[in-house]
Amino acid sequence: MSGPLLEVRGLVKHFGGLAAVSGVDFDLHPGEVLGIIGPNGSGKTTLVNLITGFVRPDAGRVAFRGRDITGWAPHRVARLGIARTFQMVRPFYHLPAYKNLVIVLRSPRVRRLAGGAWGDLDEVAVDLLEEVGFERDSAVPWKAAGALPHGYLKRLELARCIALRPDLVILDELFSGLSPAEVGSLVPLIERLREEGRTILMVEHRLRELFRIARRVLVLNFGGKIAEGPPEEVMASEPVRLAYLGGE
Amino acid sequence: MAPRALPLAGIPLAALLLDAYGRKVLVSTLTFALLTLSWELLAMTGIVSLGQALFFGLGAYVAGALNHALGWPPLVTVPLGTVGGAALSTALLLPVLRLRRIYFSMVTLVLPLILVRVIEATKVLGGTEGLHGLAPFPGQPVELAVATLAFWAALFGYRRLAGSDYGLVLQGIRDNDRAVTSAGIDVHACRAQALFLASAAGAFAGAFMTHAYMFVGMPAFALDYSILPIAAAVVGGVGSFAGAALGAFILVPLSEALRGLGGLRIVLYALLLVVFTVALPEGVFHYLRRKYEQRERWVEVEQ
Amino acid sequence: MWQGTLVYGFVNSVVLALTALGFNLTFGIGGVANFAYGALYVLAGFAAWFLGRSAGLPWPAAAVLAVVLTALAGWATCRLVLLRVRGLELSEVIATFGIGLAILETFRFLGLVGFEYTLPALVEGTVEIAGTFVDAQRLVIVGVGGALAAFLWLFTRYTRTGLAFRAIAQDERTALALGIDADRVAALSVAFGAGLAAVAAVVILPLGTIAVESGYDVLLNALAVCIVGGLGSAAGVVVASFILGYAQVVTATALGPHWTMIVSLVAILAVLALRPSGLFGRQKELEERI
Numbered sequence: 001m002s003g004p005l006l007e008v009r010g011l012v013k014h015f016g017g018l019a020a021v022s023g024v025d026f027d028l029h030p031g032e033v034l035g036i037i038g039p040n041g042s043g044k045t046t047l048v049n050l051i052t053g054f055v056r057p058d059a060g061r062v063a064f065r066g067r068d069i070t071g072w073a074p075h076r077v078a079r080l081g082i083a084r085t086f087q088m089v090r091p092f093y094h095l096p097a098y099k100n101l102v103i104v105l106r107s108p109r110v111r112r113l114a115g116g117a118w119g120d121l122d123e124v125a126v127d128l129l130e131e132v133g134f135e136r137d138s139a140v141p142w143k144a145a146g147a148l149p150h151g152y153l154k155r156l157e158l159a160r161c162i163a164l165r166p167d168l169v170i171l172d173e174l175f176s177g178l179s180p181a182e183v184g185s186l187v188p189l190i191e192r193l194r195e196e197g198r199t200i201l202m203v204e205h206r207l208r209e210l211f212r213i214a215r216r217v218l219v220l221n222f223g224g225k226i227a228e229g230p231p232e233e234v235m236a237s238e239p240v241r242l243a244y245l246g247g248e
Numbered sequence: 249m250a251p252r253a254l255p256l257a258g259i260p261l262a263a264l265l266l267d268a269y270g271r272k273v274l275v276s277t278l279t280f281a282l283l284t285l286s287w288e289l290l291a292m293t294g295i296v297s298l299g300q301a302l303f304f305g306l307g308a309y310v311a312g313a314l315n316h317a318l319g320w321p322p323l324v325t326v327p328l329g330t331v332g333g334a335a336l337s338t339a340l341l342l343p344v345l346r347l348r349r350i351y352f353s354m355v356t357l358v359l360p361l362i363l364v365r366v367i368e369a370t371k372v373l374g375g376t377e378g379l380h381g382l383a384p385f386p387g388q389p390v391e392l393a394v395a396t397l398a399f400w401a402a403l404f405g406y407r408r409l410a411g412s413d414y415g416l417v418l419q420g421i422r423d424n425d426r427a428v429t430s431a432g433i434d435v436h437a438c439r440a441q442a443l444f445l446a447s448a449a450g451a452f453a454g455a456f457m458t459h460a461y462m463f464v465g466m467p468a469f470a471l472d473y474s475i476l477p478i479a480a481a482v483v484g485g486v487g488s489f490a491g492a493a494l495g496a497f498i499l500v501p502l503s504e505a506l507r508g509l510g511g512l513r514i515v516l517y518a519l520l521l522v523v524f525t526v527a528l529p530e531g532v533f534h535y536l537r538r539k540y541e542q543r544e545r546w547v548e549v550e551q
Numbered sequence: 552m553w554q555g556t557l558v559y560g561f562v563n564s565v566v567l568a569l570t571a572l573g574f575n576l577t578f579g580i581g582g583v584a585n586f587a588y589g590a591l592y593v594l595a596g597f598a599a600w601f602l603g604r605s606a607g608l609p610w611p612a613a614a615v616l617a618v619v620l621t622a623l624a625g626w627a628t629c630r631l632v633l634l635r636v637r638g639l640e641l642s643e644v645i646a647t648f649g650i651g652l653a654i655l656e657t658f659r660f661l662g663l664v665g666f667e668y669t670l671p672a673l674v675e676g677t678v679e680i681a682g683t684f685v686d687a688q689r690l691v692i693v694g695v696g697g698a699l700a701a702f703l704w705l706f707t708r709y710t711r712t713g714l715a716f717r718a719i720a721q722d723e724r725t726a727l728a729l730g731i732d733a734d735r736v737a738a739l740s741v742a743f744g745a746g747l748a749a750v751a752a753v754v755i756l757p758l759g760t761i762a763v764e765s766g767y768d769v770l771l772n773a774l775a776v777c778i779v780g781g782l783g784s785a786a787g788v789v790v791a792s793f794i795l796g797y798a799q800v801v802t803a804t805a806l807g808p809h810w811t812m813i814v815s816l817v818a819i820l821a822v823l824a825l826r827p828s829g830l831f832g833r834q835k836e837l838e839e840r841i
Binding site: 054073074075076078079083084086090091092093095099100103104105106107108109110118121160163164230 | 266413414417419423424426427428429430431432433434435446
């Protein structure tokens with residue numbers, strides 16, 4: 001198909017007197033991995049919330065496959081095939097890991113993609129956990145999510161995303177709180193998503209790991225875009241260095 | 249397996265062994281059990297209803313009005329009262345469902361109180377007098393049978409729902425509704441569905457009682473109908489339908505036994521609520537179940 | 552003719568504002584929707600009555616003592632019950648609901664119903680304003696209302712406790728990080744709210760009798776005012792009180808006194824359907840907490 005998968009034009013959001021996002025434009029092309037970086041408070045998560053419908057924009061436009069989805073309710077956005085993770089990971093603690101996925105799988109999108117019926121969601125959930133590296137015969141799928149370590153919960157979060165068989169995957173600081181080894185184990189999963197033809201938007205603080213996957217990067221500061229381009233180019237630019245390292 | 253057989257066999261057994269007065273208490277217990285099960289379903293979805301009386305009263309008035317104005321028999325008005333009451337309840341509460349849960353609780357508390365005053369002021373549907381001389385059920389056995397069947401339907405139906413994938417989604421909405429939304433599930437629609445299903449049990453209870461007492465009036469929105477189900481659920485154990493039912497089966501006969509205390513009873517329910525909420529959040533049912541399971545559990549010893 | 556409506560509407564609005572202020576304070580700050588609020592109002596009334604009639608205290612002393620006792624009751628409720636379930640919204644709601652109900656229905660059970668349960672007015676007699684005769688007590692209510700509003704404004708801006716209230720209301724976690732004892736402040740805010748309810752009771756109840764039903768009415772009205780004005784906003788309480796206050800008086804004159812509750816119902820449902828955060832509400836209906 002021609003044209004960008006996602007178009008964002010002039011998104012603005014104010015919270016009280018604070019401009020969290022003030023006029024952001026960018027395009028996302030099918031199959032690419034775009035990174036969004038910026039100092040704390042630069043509006044990255046708000047941008048994600050604006051795109052996925054969790055927050056209504058004060059101004060601006062979001063289009064997915066040419067269709068205007070500005071201000072759509074989050075469940076409608078998700079049904080189009082846009083899946084996201086949440087920065088604060090909150091699984092259903094008392095439920096086993098696979099039941100966490102069953103809840104997500106009982107989505108109209110999953111039913112549609114499966115040809116009109118959900119089928120045995122328990123089985124699908126266990127299969128899905130295998131896709132993210134939790135073997136069927138390990139104890140993990142049947143352990144309560146509350147008993148799993150943080151790194152596993154992040155993988156569960158990713159599985160939650162994949163469950164929707166999304167076209168666009170938005171990862172909001174997936175790597176936060178993980179050791180380099182844990183991040184290393186997640187990277188192949190993300191790479192595989194890209195190979196499967198999905199488009200990925202990654203909001204990240206862990207720049208080194210991000211630059212291994214993302215070919216293009218967007219830098220936000222104080223709610224506005226200050227740079228866009230390949231990682232090396234962007235990190236070398238003056239405005240970005242000022243934003244991260246401050247003035248003299 | 250044994251606990252499941254108890255409500256199935258126990259109620260007909262009780263009906264045979266009890267006298268006429270005892271059977272009236274049983275009917276009342278079943279009605280309150282329905283209100284408690286209804287509360288429990290909402291709690292499972294993360295909704296705290298402080299106004300079960302709303303569902304009860306609306307169901308009662310729909311059935312009563314149909315019987316009074318059109319002369320339709322109970323076996324027609326009760327189903328219509330159930331569905332009509334549930335539809336009205338859901339419609340009234342729909343705008344509040346989207347909001348923070350505390351708003352919902354507040355509005356459920358307040359609506360029955362306001363509706364009572366509306367009826368008083370406008371004098372519609374019998375006003376302060378209410379509607380008298382409504383049709384009874386064709387005999388007490390039928391009355392008891394209808395109540396028992398409805399109770400079984402609600403108890404086993406709601407339990408089945410809770411164990412299904414859809415029930416899991418509802419519980420997910422209770423725990424983390426953003427995660428459920430991001431899966432593409434319309435959380436508001438699910439809440440509305442749960443509200444309709446839950447209010448149906450409450451509306452049935454109201455419609456049923458209208459014909460059991462052959463009367464409907466402002467007392468249909470009484471606070472007792474709001475508070476006793478919560479007390480029963482808290483005593484029996486929030487988090488299980490069997491517990492909720494057990495709570496009702498404990499409190500309603502107890503309430504009958506304490507009939508002499510009159511207005512003090514509602515004070516006791518209220519205090520019970522507070523005590524159990526603060527001191528014994530687990531409730532009686534879970535405590536008993538733990539004991540039951542402990543008796544039966546084999547412990548594997550590694551060789 | 553219309554001057555009567557104007558004057559009585561004004562008084563009614565102040566009455567509503569007085570009763571709603573305490574509830575709004577507790578909810579906006581402690582985050583506790585104190586469903587026992589109406590009960591505390593009636594409790595204050597009966598406390599003043601017993602202190603004045605049975606214990607024979609001079610009326611102003613009885614009134615002040617009643618306010619203090621009610622504030623203590625609020626504080627005790629918080630410390631003994633609410634703090635144990637703090638954060639569990641379900642339990643908080645059920646617990647305050649239970650306490651309020653227990654108090655009100657105990658009064659009803661004890662038979663504290665009847666015409667002898669009245670409180671003396673602070674000032675007797677009537678005054679003529681703009682061609683209408685108004686009880687002097689109603690003017691006292693307006694005076695007290697204004698004084699209370701001014702006091703609260705100053706208190707939340709210029710005292711440490713008041714500033715702590717606002718800090719907790721805005722962002723509890725940051726307030727905790729700054730060394731503000733949230734539990735203590737929550738208990739204080741409940742006590743304060745209870746005290747405000749008591750002041751309202753002591754000043755308003757002389758207009759009629761102390762009725763158990765007014766406990767529920769007060770809760771209903773406080774909720775209506777706070778929902779219309781926006782929970783947590785003091786300006787909202789004032790504006791909403793005037794809107795509802797006048798709406799009630801106009802309805803009562805045109806249709807009859809029973810219809811005033813319908814005003815509350817319509818107001819609640821309309822606001823929640825159209826603009827759920829209320830006129831000045833800072834609480835967003837769909838939480839934007841991430």
